[in-house]
Amino acid sequence: MDLWHLLFTLALICANDSLSAGDDLLQWPQISKCRSPEMETFSCFWTAGNLYNLTVPRILQLLYKKSNEEDWKECPDYVTSGQNSCYFNASYTSVWTPYCVQLVSKNEVYDKKCFSVDEIVLPDPPVHLNWTLLNTSQTGIHGDIQVRWDPPPTADVRKGWITLEYELQYKEVNETKWKELKPRLSTMVPLYSLKTARDYEIRIRSRQRTSEKFGEFSEILYVSFSQLGIGCDHCTEEVEFPWFLVLVFGVCGLAVTVISVMLSKQPRLKMLIFPPVPVPKIKGIDPDLLKKGKLDEVNSILACHDNYKTQLYSDDLWVEFIELDIEDPDEKNRASDTDRLLSEDHLKSHSSLGAKDDDSGRASCCEPDIPETDFSASDTCDATSDSDQFKKAAEKEDLLCLDRQDNDESLPSLANTDLQHQHRNTQSENSHPWAPFGNSVESPHLSVHTQVSNQNSLASTDFYAQVSDITPAGRVVLSPGQKSKLGRAQREGCTEQNFTMDNTYFCEADVKKCIVVTSHEENEPHVQEQGYNEDAYFTTESLTTTVANLGASTAAPPSSEMPVADYTSIHIVQSPQGLVLNATALPVPDKEFNVSCGYVSTDQLNKIMP
Amino acid sequence: MAAAPARAAGRADAVAALALLWLLVCAPGNAGCHPLTVADLFDRVIRHSGRIHSLSTALYAELEKHFPPRDNELGRPARKCHTSGMLTPNGKEYAQKIPREELTHVILKLLQAWKEPLSHFNQHIEHHQELPDDSLSKAKQISNMVHELKTGVEKVTEKARFFLQVELLFLFPIQMQSMGIISNSLNGMASSEGTGLSISNEANMMSDSDFIHCFRRDSNKVQSYLKILKCRIMPENSC
Numbered sequence: 127m128d129l130w131h132l133l134f135t136l137a138l139i140c141a142n143d144s145l146s147a148g149d150d151l152l153q154w155p156q157i158s159k160c161r162s163p164e165m166e167t168f169s170c171f172w173t174a175g176n177l178y179n180l181t182v183p184r185i186l187q188l189l190y191k192k193s194n195e196e197d198w199k200e201c202p203d204y205v206t207s208g209q210n211s212c213y214f215n216a217s218y219t220s221v222w223t224p225y226c227v228q229l230v231s232k233n234e235v236y237d238k239k240c241f242s243v244d245e246i247v248l249p250d251p252p253v254h255l256n257w258t259l260l261n262t263s264q265t266g267i268h269g270d271i272q273v274r275w276d277p278p279p280t281a282d283v284r285k286g287w288i289t290l291e292y293e294l295q296y297k298e299v300n301e302t303k304w305k306e307l308k309p310r311l312s313t314m315v316p317l318y319s320l321k322t323a324r325d326y327e328i329r330i331r332s333r334q335r336t337s338e339k340f341g342e343f344s345e346i347l348y349v350s351f352s353q354l355g356i357g358c359d360h361c362t363e364e365v366e367f368p369w370f371l372v373l374v375f376g377v378c379g380l381a382v383t384v385i386s387v388m389l390s391k392q393p394r395l396k397m398l399i400f401p402p403v404p405v406p407k408i409k410g411i412d413p414d415l416l417k418k419g420k421l422d423e424v425n426s427i428l429a430c431h432d433n434y435k436t437q438l439y440s441d442d443l444w445v446e447f448i449e450l451d452i453e454d455p456d457e458k459n460r461a462s463d464t465d466r467l468l469s470e471d472h473l474k475s476h477s478s479l480g481a482k483d484d485d486s487g488r489a490s491c492c493e494p495d496i497p498e499t500d501f502s503a504s505d506t507c508d509a510t511s512d513s514d515q516f517k518k519a520a521e522k523e524d525l526l527c528l529d530r531q532d533n534d535e536s537l538p539s540l541a542n543t544d545l546q547h548q549h550r551n552t553q554s555e556n557s558h559p560w561a562p563f564g565n566s567v568e569s570p571h572l573s574v575h576t577q578v579s580n581q582n583s584l585a586s587t588d589f590y591a592q593v594s595d596i597t598p599a600g601r602v603v604l605s606p607g608q609k610s611k612l613g614r615a616q617r618e619g620c621t622e623q624n625f626t627m628d629n630t631y632f633c634e635a636d637v638k639k640c641i642v643v644t645s646h647e648e649n650e651p652h653v654q655e656q657g658y659n660e661d662a663y664f665t666t667e668s669l670t671t672t673v674a675n676l677g678a679s680t681a682a683p684p685s686s687e688m689p690v691a692d693y694t695s696i697h698i699v700q701s702p703q704g705l706v707l708n709a710t711a712l713p714v715p716d717k718e719f720n721v722s723c724g725y726v727s728t729d730q731l732n733k734i735m736p
Numbered sequence: 737m738a739a740a741p742a743r744a745a746g747r748a749d750a751v752a753a754l755a756l757l758w759l760l761v762c763a764p765g766n767a768g769c770h771p772l773t774v775a776d777l778f779d780r781v782i783r784h785s786g787r788i789h790s791l792s793t794a795l796y797a798e799l800e801k802h803f804p805p806r807d808n809e810l811g812r813p814a815r816k817c818h819t820s821g822m823l824t825p826n827g828k829e830y831a832q833k834i835p836r837e838e839l840t841h842v843i844l845k846l847l848q849a850w851k852e853p854l855s856h857f858n859q860h861i862e863h864h865q866e867l868p869d870d871s872l873s874k875a876k877q878i879s880n881m882v883h884e885l886k887t888g889v890e891k892v893t894e895k896a897r898f899f900l901q902v903e904l905l906f907l908f909p910i911q912m913q914s915m916g917i918i919s920n921s922l923n924g925m926a927s928s929e930g931t932g933l934s935i936s937n938e939a940n941m942m943s944d945s946d947f948i949h950c951f952r953r954d955s956n957k958v959q960s961y962l963k964i965l966k967c968r969i970m971p972e973n974s975c
Contacts, residue, residue, distance in 0.1 A: 165828075166827060166828055166829075194820075216827060219826075220826035220827065221827050221960075222824070222826065222953050222954075223826060242953065244956050285828070285963065285964060285967045286782070286960075286963030286964070286966070287828045287964065289786070335786070336786075336789050336790055336793050336956070
């Protein structure tokens, strides 16, 4: 039963839809519009609908009522306005009175509408359109015309009962879109710049001034210039703007201007238009030197520069004022270590080294009291200094990071050859790592391969030895780092420091510190890091290849010390005597090895670290 | 029958007299002579009333937008304007038929009837927060302009009265009675103001858009009447 109900309702709905929709089906009669052309009469029009087809033909009636009346009256005139219309003449029209009309048949009301006459005014179209020629252009291609028309005859504009506005539209004959002019009150309008070769169509419509709806369009007026014999059929078409030519000539002109400016002898003009690109200029240095790559000379020149020095050392003020104590016993030890390392007699050099140390850190690098043989910076100032000396100085300067005095034991350590200043850190116990000097970037790096021999007092061997000094003979004086101090410092420093891994060189001291710390904490024997010169730094190559394992050698370190692994090989490229220290493999240090800024590159570190 | 040619002759004399008077009053070179003619004054007044009608149309459109009308389209004619009771000519014919003085009187009466309700409306509409400032300024403008228009029409009729009276005197002696009507009605504006007050009470009860719709219709009336009046006063037009 429910199913039948459902089907029934569905059928009803469908029928309803079909009944309400569709033009082909039932359509009720309705009043389409009511219109007054001149505000004196009005007419109402309706559509009969297709009721007649379905039912007995019915007679439609239009009833009207004024607002102040009660009764509905029938339409007075069904004929004048055509079929399905009702015409109210002037006697039936009250302009400002509200009307209601309704379409009825017998007693059934189909539609109803209420309005007042002044609101339904739609004027008739203007009549008697014509045009006259005003003038033509000199070439005869364009012309101006004046269009005139008369207001619709039904509208009484003369007495002013109704005021009309007119809108004119025109177009070329073969166009589709009409051009519109603004509505205006006058009955004439000029049209400018029409093409005489074309024909035009004009139409006008009107509306009451204060309303918005327009009436119907007038008949179309055809404008043809050829009628007057002024058409210019042989005239060429309007040439469009020659963009291509403009572009070509513009480019050529610009190129000519540029070339002329460049070739001109006027430097001012040239500078104005083509300002010179600033090139790097360093006083006293010939840029050609830089280009050719003669870094020795460049370095020497730069080393002389006070400004340069101060700039470099700005962060490390203490460095400037370091004075090495000749009498320092560590130096003697160093010397001895160096001797051991190099198997040479460096006593001679030691003294000179000692003397040399006096000069380190002095602002003036060209002081005469420095013995020539010394590896003072003053030597490097000398333009005539040989490259050897310079190299040695460079080697020495690599030791900036070195802290010789801290180390009792000398271990080979890597030295960065890029340094051009002698900074000896012998007496400084400041565990202050500093970033390598900027000038290190260009010069080739020394990778010092150090060979840690087990002969050395391994108990006191550092993880790596710093090259504390370079003898005039070209030997590297290595000094061990200070373990205990450094150990402490390392622990402190390492945890505090925030190591950043990047591909620059790291201060090996920092690296080692951390290694020591972590290893110490974790008590792993293979992380070999004893006190080391915090300022020691290694080149990447050295770290990479020659990390040596001092595990065996550090079998008997002091309790506070870590077994040291030698891992570095120092290459002093520019030195005639390269220090090659064989390195034993260093086990990979602890994972928590963090690298701070220094000269240890990440590659090195990665190899150190697991 | 003899009276007809006599009347025609009288008419010609009147025209000549008018022309003479006009020349005397407004002789060229006379510094105090105002160059504005009655026709110019009429044009001004008609333009003024046209502007009022445009403003009220625009205001009505805005009010319709903000206060949508009732859905019942048929409810519209039920709106009763407070001036619905006034007898005004409903078409061009009637406007042409009634004496000009009466037409003038009707115009002035209409303007007077709207003076106070408009000021009330202005005060009332200022409290409407949702209306844009544009609408409020329009309403204010309308009430000012109505006042100006009334003054203008009075001045014009003052000036035209010369013509009217002269014309009446010389041309239409029968109409002199209506002259008295006019003067009485014009001077008796004070009495009609009493009725204006009661009318305004009705106006307050309407909605805003209905109120403006009523005014719009009446402004259209005023404009049309003025045009016909001008046409009728100026002798050159064949009204």
